[in-house]
Structures are given as structure tokens and as C-alpha cells.
Amino acid sequence: MFTERDRTLLARPLYAFLTIAPRDGRWPSPRPVWFEASDDGTLQMFSEPDGKIARIRTQPRASVVVAAPVGEPEHWVAAEGTITLHDDGAYDLAARLGDRYWPAIGPEQRKLLDDWRNSGIVRLVLTPEKVHRFAV
Template sequence: MLTSEDVEFLRHPLHGFLTVADGPVRPVWFEATGEGTIQLFTPRDSPKVRRLDGDPRASIIVAAPVGERERWVSVAGRVSVEPDGAHELAARLGARYWDLDDPAHAGELAEIQELDLLRLVIHPEKVSRYSM
């Protein structure tokens, strides 16, 4: 359901805005996979995980930054909570979103890596998009 143009856009280091049932909108790091899913990581004890236990649906919207032509992609679907791959994903996303030569960012990523992380995978059921 994600087009190749969507995936190319989603490979930019942009923040996604995630919503889960009865939860607030949260900015998140994310990765679009070659299989057409969206994945992110979160601590095992996060409210997101508790909410997804009750209702395994989520949506994420990603918009182009200021200075670029208006464009956005929205993905909604069921979420699988995966026990594996979260630390590797956090390492990839840390390098994507931060300059890890900066000791402060490298230290923050090291702290994230010490957490008990899960990988959340959104399996698209509905994709909406807009591009000027």
C-alpha cells in the first residue's frame, strides 16, 4: 500500500506523529521498511505498549519540513509488538536523526540502548497522501 515514492519520502530523517487508541499524539523516530511496514521502538513499560495491548491499532503521519513543498503521508493499521530488533533499530535511527560524533547525543543513545525496548511494527491498512 506504500508506493515507492512514499517509501523514498519516509526514508528522510523526519519526525512522525504517532497516535494509538486513547493516547495523545507523540512525535517519534521511525523507519519505513522494504516490506512496506513502518517500525519504531519504545520502552517495554511505555503507555503506548499498554494501550496497544487493549487495541492494536495506530496511525502515523509524516510531513515535509518547512521550506519544502507541502507533502505528507499517513499510515494507519494494526500494530505488532515485537520483542526482537528494537536495539538495532534504535542504533540505526540514532545515527539517522543525530550526529553521533556529538558526545551528548552519543551518550543519550547509549542510555536508550540500556532500556528494555520493544519494536512496534505498523502494518498498513490505510495509506493517505498529499503532494503538491
């Protein structure tokens, strides 16, 4: 579903804004997350086991928006679809994304990676059903 131009944008170390079903009485509230666009057309992220994970289990639909930074020609990609949770591969994904998003891994980053390893992080996989885009 992603075009070659979409894949070029998604290959960059940009934040994705993940939106899931909100808690009762709350508005949807996108959260910036690290992500990886996989060869199979999915988007993978990870999360600590928190309220977000419980809401995804109840309502496994989500959307993700990734946009080029200010100062570049406008370009964004929005994907919506089913999101699944996986206990396997979360730490490996986090470590790969750490290499992608951190220019250098120092003691603080190593501690955070260790914390993630021990916190039971979960891998989230969004399978797009619709993709919207805009590019100048």
C-alpha cells in the first residue's frame, strides 16, 4: 500500500504519531513513537505494557501519521488499520530503533535499553488497510 516515495519518507528517523482508541470520556491523543516500516508493508513500534496496550487489546485499530520536518517540502503519510500485539521481537526492535534514532549510544541510552529489556515491552504491528498521503 505504500508507494516508493512513502517508503523513502518512512525509512527516515522521524517520529510517527500513533493514535488508538481513547479511554472512556477522553479525546483521542496521538503519541510520538519510534517506528520501523517492514518489508511486508506493516509498521512496527514498541511500548511498555501500559494502559495503551489494554485499550489495543479491547479495540485493535490504530492510525499512524509520519510527516517530513518543517523546512522541507510538505510530505506526510497516514496509515490506518488493525494493530496486533506481540511478545516476541520487541527488544530487538527497540535496539534497532535505538541505533536509528540515537546518533550515539551513551550510558543513558544503554540504561534505557536495559530498562526496556526488563520491563516486558510489547511489539505493536500496524497492518494498514488505508493509506493517505500528501506530497508537494
